Amino acid sequence: MTSITDPNMSDAFTSAMEEIHNTHLKTYGEIIDMTTELCQSHKQFVKSGHDTCLKKCKDDEMLFETIQMFKRDLVQKKASLKGKQHAVSEMMSEIQQKEMQKDDIIQKIGKLKEEQAKRKELIQSQNKANKNRLRKLQKARVVFQDHLGMEMRTILGKTQLVKGEKLQFVFRNVNPSDQECAYVVTMGIKEDGTYQIVSSDPVLECLPVLESRLQETNNLAAFLANVRKEFISRARC
Incomplete structure (x- = not known):
């Protein structure tokens, strides 16, 4: 068995420890580089997500404003439509009344014509009688x-x-x-x-x-x- 006091053994151990240390440093450096890269990638991802969320919020706000505007416009159109329906209903009622008045006037004219004809006959008869x-x-x-x-x-x-x-x-x-x-x-x-x-x-x-x-x-x-x-x-x- 080689003695630990053997100079070659000490150098070999030192060389092995340095090699292990360098390996660990290299691995640590790779881990740091990977971590840095992951951090940068994560930042970019978060920034992209944040920008996307902001854009989505703005789009949602515009969409909400558009929906509110459509709702207000719909309410106004409903009110206008209700007013027009009321006006149409009144106009139809007025037309029906005028039609009824027209029929009544036609009937009155017919009665007046009949009365005029009877009166004419009566006048002719009276004229004849008077003669x-x-x-x-x-x-x-x-x-x-x-x-x-x-x-x-x-x-x-x-x-x-x-x-x-x-x-x-x-x-x-x-x-x-x-x-x-x-x-x-x-x-x-x-x-x-x-x-x-x-x-x-x-x-x-x-x-x-x-x-x-x-x-x-x-x-x-x-x-x-x-x-x-x-x-x-x-x-x-």
């Missing part, structure tokens, strides 16, 4: 004027009671003591074509009865004859 009455009046006028001294006048009433054109029959030769004394009866024609006695002078109490008989018989000559008889009877009292 017949006028002919009868002319005949009665001739008879009474020539034989009984009666005068027929056309007068225009000024009061509401006798408003319109009336006929006034003036009888003379009634009172034997005063042949020129006038006895008067005033009458007209209603809208329905019937006779209407307005007044008499002097007043005859039986005049309403004579008027009712005239409306039943439509015999004007007989009515005037009866009126004359009543005036004669009154004059003799």
Whole structure:
């Protein structure tokens, strides 16, 4: 066995320790270099991640602002749409009302046309009846004027009671003591074509009865004859 005091052994040991030390230093240096490289790589990775996160945050903020803007715009559009729907509803209601008014007006126009046609027929019928009455009046006028001294006048009433054109029959030769004394009866024609006695002078109490008989018989000559008889009877009292 070699003695530890052997100089060669000491040198060999020292050389071995130096070699081990150099190996360890080399390995340590490699570890340091690797650690440094890993640190740099980690820093770059962290910086890249940080930058990515910042960009993502900014993108998210812009996206959030865009979403909020879209939400506000959507709320405004909903409010505008609601207003337009309300306006459309009111317009449709107004159109329906106008359509109903249109139908009502058309019905009223139709009724007015029917009433106008009936009124026209009535006027034509009244005109025809009035012409017949006028002919009868002319005949009665001739008879009474020539034989009984009666005068027929056309007068225009000024009061509401006798408003319109009336006929006034003036009888003379009634009172034997005063042949020129006038006895008067005033009458007209209603809208329905019937006779209407307005007044008499002097007043005859039986005049309403004579008027009712005239409306039943439509015999004007007989009515005037009866009126004359009543005036004669009154004059003799």
